[in-house]
Amino acid sequence: MTAETMHPADRFCVVYRITAADHAEAKNFAKDVALEQTVELPESSIPAGLLRDAVMGQIMDIRQVEGDSRRFDATISYHFETTGYKIPQFLNVLFGNSSMRNNLKITKLSLPDEFLKHFQGPRYGIEGLRKKMGVYDRPLACTALKPMGGSIKDLARMAAGFVRGGGDILKDDHGLADQSYHPFKERVLRCQEAVSQANAESGNTAIYCPMISGQFDEIEEQVHFALDNDVQGFLIAPLLVGFDTMRYLAEQCKVVIIGHPALSGVFYSNPDHGITPAVLLGSIYRLLGADISIFVNYGGRFPLTKADCLDLSEALRAPFGKLRPCFPSPAGGMSVDKVGEMVQTYGKDTVFLISGALIQYSPDMETSTRAFMDKIHQYSE
Numbered sequence: 001m002t003a004e005t006m007h008p009a010d011r012f013c014v015v016y017r018i019t020a021a022d023h024a025e026a027k028n029f030a031k032d033v034a035l036e037q038t039v040e041l042p043e044s045s046i047p048a049g050l051l052r053d054a055v056m057g058q059i060m061d062i063r064q065v066e067g068d069s070r071r072f073d074a075t076i077s078y079h080f081e082t083t084g085y086k087i088p089q090f091l092n093v094l095f096g097n098s099s100m101r102n103n104l105k106i107t108k109l110s111l112p113d114e115f116l117k118h119f120q121g122p123r124y125g126i127e128g129l130r131k132k133m134g135v136y137d138r139p140l141a142c143t144a145l146k147p148m149g150g151s152i153k154d155l156a157r158m159a160a161g162f163v164r165g166g167g168d169i170l171k172d173d174h175g176l177a178d179q180s181y182h183p184f185k186e187r188v189l190r191c192q193e194a195v196s197q198a199n200a201e202s203g204n205t206a207i208y209c210p211m212i213s214g215q216f217d218e219i220e221e222q223v224h225f226a227l228d229n230d231v232q233g234f235l236i237a238p239l240l241v242g243f244d245t246m247r248y249l250a251e252q253c254k255v256v257i258i259g260h261p262a263l264s265g266v267f268y269s270n271p272d273h274g275i276t277p278a279v280l281l282g283s284i285y286r287l288l289g290a291d292i293s294i295f296v297n298y299g300g301r302f303p304l305t306k307a308d309c310l311d312l313s314e315a316l317r318a319p320f321g322k323l324r325p326c327f328p329s330p331a332g333g334m335s336v337d338k339v340g341e342m343v344q345t346y347g348k349d350t351v352f353l354i355s356g357a358l359i360q361y362s363p364d365m366e367t368s369t370r371a372f373m374d375k376i377h378q379y380s381e
Helices: 023-036 050-055 087-094 125-133 152-164 184-202 216-228 243-252 277-288 306-317 336-346 356-361 365-380
Strands: 011-019 058-064 071-079 104-110 140-145 169-172 207-209 233-236 256-259 292-296 327-331 351-353
Touching (some): 011 023, 023 071, 087 277, 104 277, 125 327, 140 365, 152 184, 152 365, 169 184, 169 233, 184 216, 207 233, 207 256, 233 243, 243 256, 256 277, 277 292, 277 306, 306 327, 306 336, 336 356, 336 365, 356 365
Parallel strands (some): 140 169, 140 351, 169 207, 233 256, 292 327, 327 351
Antiparallel strands (some): 058 071
């Protein structure tokens, strides 16, 4: 396809929140972004015609944020073809060079069905994962195997106790990699064996999701080893191993994908710069194929607000072309005693992740998990 054959209507929109002295400054900033993210030339150097009308970013609207004289929402549209329908280039168009400027934050994506049809998104999503696990009427329960440095024997014992206690999903803590004290292959083999045996004994359908975090030339070997040993899911932090790595694994491997937010705080901790959690951990992770997206819950040790968490959950579950809705998974600072509040806040289509608090609750993981599950059942009736 050439610029001359690009249909001008085939565009998606990005809302950038600009911090500026006034509307005129915000408008000039938005013009810079529209050019920087596409043609990367001064506007006076762009010839008339479809290059200017289709390829170049187009400012659709600029509005002052209500009650804030220094913030403006600029909606800029980009032609589908500028992305090549590939994740790396999509992200490049989205924020590329402009991410290096201050006072610019992506707050919303509007991706038409015609664009989204080029991406698979979550393989299972909410409905598929519930069907896989046979759990339909309550939130799912998840924990993390930890701590880093723990023996493989202890991690496997923890896994088995969680399954016998009725838990649904257990994952490696994101810090568990291919370290000398619990190397990837031995850890995955022993933990999956423990889960499979506990499932067989208890009638549970719990799944184990090891952390895929090898170097580029190691990831394929990790993935094949895990699949050869009956692993049913992967934990992936796309900001560590690459956004398109997660997309590729979600499309190629018939497993549950859990997206982890490690390193994501650099995108949203500044109120005036970056990408909001709802866009990054919501819309983008969903585009990459996350069936579950982990994020830090409000009221814990991290600074996300309740509004941030609800916006993120909405981005994961709301209609998004043909892409399946996926589970939000609030974590960090959660406890058994907070389950009722979390069910009320997030609803049943949620994966609750509690790890450290379960270890604190009882030295016996089965006992802790039963208490966790009792609360989930109590507040899901």
